[in-house]
Amino acid sequence: MAAHSSTAERSAEIDRCLELISPAQPDESKFVGMLLLPRLLSHDQVDLVQRVFDGMNFKFIERLLRTSAVDSETGQVPEPVLREIAINVLACFAHYENMASSKMMADRIPALSTVLKEDDKSDGTREALHILLCVSVTKEGLVRMLDPDVLKNVMELAVATKNGQEQELGFQLIHSTFARACHMLHEKPIPSLESALKYSLPTLFTALSKVLANNQDKLKFKTLNVLSSVLPDVPSEIMQKFKESGQDKVSRWLQDLRSGLRQIFSTRLDVKYRDQSMVVTACLLQYFGPDWLFSTLRKTKSERRKSEKKPANSAPSSNDADVKFPVLLIHLVAVETRVMLDDIHERRLKLHNQEVVEVDAEKEMRQETMVPVCFEILEAAIQYLSLNYSEDQESDMDADILLKIRTVLTDTMNIVMELLRFTQDTTTSDDELEGDMIAQASMRIVALYLAEEGYELE
Structure with a gap:
């Protein structure tokens, strides 16, 4: 009887919170309601979580994530707290597949990507990455994740952070997004996903090629891992359209990839990284032809004479x-x-x-x-x-x-x-x-x- 009473009381408190976050209420009331809701929800009470999800004011969550659009009359709520409130509420829903895969959650992906902060002392960035991993599973979620601005935010975090967990989650999110998108497209044509994938490739390859060429730490090999997984999986017709869409930009990041691959092949490697480097090289040769790799075999006679005149003991x-x-x-x-x-x-x-x-x-x-x-x-x-x-x-x-x-x-x-x-x-x-x-x-x-x-x- 006591347990039933406790459940009833919690249900009543949730109803009061839902009233507090309704669009007609002032911002201060919404803050209070949003702050209390995650504390009232338990993962094993699916019906209560679903009721909160159905009554959620997602427009206000969007405002909390994009804190510059929120005006607190009292001015006493710091921006990080506003973001944390929104992330905690979304995290409650992300644990359930039917809610995580909904359009309402997919529509929060762009705003969520803006709250990613490198070396975040709180759990906000890591929790946001976990939410993004849960939400980017359907066509709608993948299309949102493949938006160049969203992808850029995730890539910048993964490259810049010194926090190992943030970096791991960032690369996991990038990898899973492209793997799922390519898998769906291999099963059947989806025009919106095809378009999103094509327009995301310049952002992905530009960022990864720069890391591969310029970084000399474990980040280089995390990048190599993503490239060796994504390149063989992208449908060939999408790669062809991407190649034709901007040849100048393609040639720039191809040169960065060439430089990065040269560095990797010039060092003693674990067999895993050697295989990944060969997979990336073979894919690039297939998609872009051999000239980007082998063109330096053709040296002009003047270049040859300059090389021959160099002292024998000079450093290469x-x-x-x-x-x-x-x-x-x-x-x-x-x-x-x-x-x-x-x-x-x-x-x-x-x-x-x-x-x-x-x-x-x-x-x-x-x-x-x-x-x-x-x-x-x-x-x-x-x-x-x-x-x-x-x-x-x-x-x-x-x-x-x-x-x-x-x-x-x-x-x-x-x-x-x-x-x-x-x-x-x-x-x-x-x-x-x-x-x-x-x-x-x-x-x-x-x-x-x-x-x-x-x-x-x-």
Whole structure:
């Protein structure tokens, strides 16, 4: 009986608070009602929370979030307190999927993004990020999150904050927003979401490319993680529209990405980051062509003479490193390819000979993912060289560099051919061969190489 009485009393108090926050009441009454409501609600009392949600004055919450629009007659309510009141109320609703996914909550996303403050001493910024993660799940929420201004606010916080939890939540929000949007668009066309995604890409890529090029801390690798997840997932038609919409801007952030990738490939890396860097490189080559990456292979004769006149013991400049980056990349990708193919060949040979083979599912999954990625980079190099060099015309590429690249490619193709011959000889059916992703990728790159450079194969 006491419990029932307590519930009834709490229900009556909630009704009084809802009256206090009604549009007809003065601001001071609304402040009091908003301040009391979160204290009266419990997460296990879904009916009461739903009743408050249905009676909520969301326009006043918007005013609290955008505090410059709120005038307190007494002047005694600090702006951070106003924001905290609004965040606490919205946090009550964000725990419930049906409320978090509503239009009323989605419409609060732009205002919520304006309250994000780096290194926030209170829990306001972290709570706001949690709310945004809960709300940006439907089409409406994703369209709001993909607004360039909203995305810019989240990106600026994630990059600037020194608070590890804020940074982690910020990058998680960016990652989940693009992952969900791309997943929805792969399932069916949604014009409003397609448009939002296209117009969000310049903001995303500009911010991430600057971090990748200029930061030398863990932020660089958080950025790499987002890029390696988002780039393969964006529908190709949206990337094409994005590419055509502003070529000058695209070329600027492509240069930043090139610089950042060069720095990463030039250092000793954990295999995870090396794989992510290769995925990003392969995607950019697919979407934007090989020129942005390999163009420094073409040096003018005057540039060559300047380089030759430099003292032998002089330190290499960043420009020299940039010029040599394509050679470094091709070498690294070729070595990684040969290591993986040798391991695959050895494992398949043991299986063919009915020897005991230790199963390493994680390694096999990585090989099935990364061999095609490496092949995409090598294919781009082959195509670029075939377009810019032929036996019957003088090339503006350095002869030594050309020889190194062609030798690396030829050695790699010989190993690909060896594995492909073994696979074809030991495969019992065409269906089995068609289902072998390594074999399919190998046939593709061998066909391309035979068409362009095949006369060098053994």
